[in-house]
Amino acid sequence: MDLNGKTVMLVDDEPAILESLNYYLQRSQLIVTNAKCGEEALAQFRNKPFDTVVTDLAMPGMSGLDVLQEIKKCNPETGVFILTGRGNVELAVQALRLGAEDFIEKPFDVEKLILKLGNYFEKQAALKRTAMYEKILPICAYCKKIRDDRKVEQGQGEWVHLEDYLWKRGTAMSHGCCPDCYEKQIKGLLGS
Structure with a gap:
């Protein structure tokens, strides 16, 4: 999947994680914007929506689940990936029920995250194609019904x-x- 030009917002209160992820995602041709907290992420998102959001779960102020819910209210089409160092099954299930694309435990392989982002973009492209075809009026080429x-x-x-x-x-x-x-x-x- 060509990631060139796709936009990602990274949300994490740890500068080292933001810097590292930013570097690797930009190398994959993604356009990356950083936010140090959920409130900053939502302010930026409301001004300019992103294709995807990758957010830490545990942050001061808004949690990653709060960010997920607010992003989905603004634009249900935006993919949200939750990263956490304190994951458990209950939180993962809750995140997925709220609409997260994936729940990824730290430490993680950045290449796998990039692959997951690529899969998400492919799925979105397929859904758009399907929606386009559903709008086409089916007409019989022979009898014109x-x-x-x-x-x-x-x-x-x-x-x-x-x-x-x-x-x-x-x-x-x-x-x-x-x-x-x-x-x-x-x-x-x-x-x-």
Whole structure:
């Protein structure tokens, strides 16, 4: 996965961790911004959202779980990764239930974090592609019927005639003929 240009906010009250992570993530072509506490991170995030946030769990003031909740309120699409030196199963489950992408115990391998970030970006790209395709109106290339998925699970709708579909949606219609079809009709009538 190409990480070039993806934005990451690092949140940790330990300057050495911020500096080290910043160095390695920038080497992976990520655009990195640091915050020394949760409050600083949220102020920066509200001014300019980031693709991902990597936050320490235990910090003075706002905890990493607080940061996670506030980031998700601002933008549910932002991936949040929790780092901790004091992890336990209950905290991990709580973080994941709140929407964290992952719960990573310190010390950790930075390359694995970069891989997890890459996987997250690939997943987001796939979700965007899927959402784009779901907005495309399925039309049969032969009979020109349309699948009406509005009130059922995607892909399970009834195939209806174009006019019926538009009528159900409340779209006003008039019958006419485009210039190309008009030419074809005239040529057909005249035997040309």
